[in-house]
Amino acid sequence: MAVERKVPAIIDKPMNFCPGCGHGIIIRLIGECLTELGQDQNVIYAIGVGCSSNLGGGLEADRLHCCHGRAAAVATGMKRVNKENIVLTYQGDGDAYCIGIAESLNAAYRNENITVITINNTNFGMTGGQMSVTTMEGQKTSTSKLGRNCDVTGFPMKFPEMVASQFNVAYAARGSVDKPQNIIKLKAYIKNAIEAQMNGEGYSIVEVLSPCPINWGMTPSQSMEHIRDVVMPYFPIGVLKERGEKA
Numbered sequence: 610m611a612v613e614r615k616v617p618a619i620i621d622k623p624m625n626f627c628p629g630c631g632h633g634i635i636i637r638l639i640g641e642c643l644t645e646l647g648q649d650q651n652v653i654y655a656i657g658v659g660c661s662s663n664l665g666g667g668l669e670a671d672r673l674h675c676c677h678g679r680a681a682a683v684a685t686g687m688k689r690v691n692k693e694n695i696v697l698t699y700q701g702d703g704d705a706y707c708i709g710i711a712e713s714l715n716a717a718y719r720n721e722n723i724t725v726i727t728i729n730n731t732n733f734g735m736t737g738g739q740m741s742v743t744t745m746e747g748q749k750t751s752t753s754k755l756g757r758n759c760d761v762t763g764f765p766m767k768f769p770e771m772v773a774s775q776f777n778v779a780y781a782a783r784g785s786v787d788k789p790q791n792i793i794k795l796k797a798y799i800k801n802a803i804e805a806q807m808n809g810e811g812y813s814i815v816e817v818l819s820p821c822p823i824n825w826g827m828t829p830s831q832s833m834e835h836i837r838d839v840v841m842p843y844f845p846i847g848v849l850k851e852r853g854e855k856a
């Protein structure tokens with residue numbers, strides 16, 4: 610018998626992401642996880658500046674659209690005064706790891722009981738594809754026309770690995786939307802991260818490798834292959850810190 614799959618009620622209208630963008634898949638997964646955990650009417654968001662800002666346009670949930678990079682600090686306050694709510698941040702790599710690196714690191718350092726979702730598309734998508742700390746070595750962007758030179762700019766930052774190895778966070782994982790098998794795994798990571806918060810275990814983070822076909826100058830299917838062939842070998846997917854594991 611065919612199983613009827615409904616769009617989670619929390620996602621109330623079409624979103625305005627570019628064709629081939631991964632955000633829609635990720636938002637759908639978050640909505641499904643929240644619904645299955647009975648938290649879809651209990652979630653509040655701290656949203657970053659960038660393409661992640663578009664999350665708010667399609668969601669039936671209260672959210673604060675934070676100043677650029679500050680979502681982890683805002684989420685900290687939201688959670689501390691609303692302990693019964695599930696608090697999620699939804700940010701890009703530029704928002705969370707470039708301009709917001711101090712807030713992001715400090716929330717993890719304090720093991721705040723929040724869930725951080727970071728969309729890593731290896732560039733500043735919304736503003737025209739500038740180089741980010743996650744830009745791959747040799748990647749051409751509008752501010753690295755000849756390809757990123759890591760001898761000069763440093764190497765792509767692995768934020769979840771940093772917090773998983775150095776801080777006493779509850780859960781850290783990296784997933785990808787490049788193919789159905791990985792989307793299923795990603796859903797399990799997001800669910801675990803939210804469950805960690807529900808149990809009061811502390812800071813949980815899921816980074817998602819996501820395509821940006823427009824700024825990468827690729828078709829949607831080429832950009833999924835690019836994730837597999839180029840991005841994933843450097844940013845491996847999987848659980849980086851299991852729940853219940855000490856640093």
Ligand SMILES: Cc1ncc(C[n+]2csc(CCOP(=O)(O)OP(=O)(O)O)c2C)c(N)n1
Binds near residue numbers: 657
């Ligand atoms: C204080 C401040 N500096 C710079 C900007 C311009 N700006 C808007 S979005 C963005 C980058 C977003 O990149 P990322 O977080 O990777 O998100 P994406 O758009 O790729 O999803 C920048 C630099 C801004 N809005 N505010």
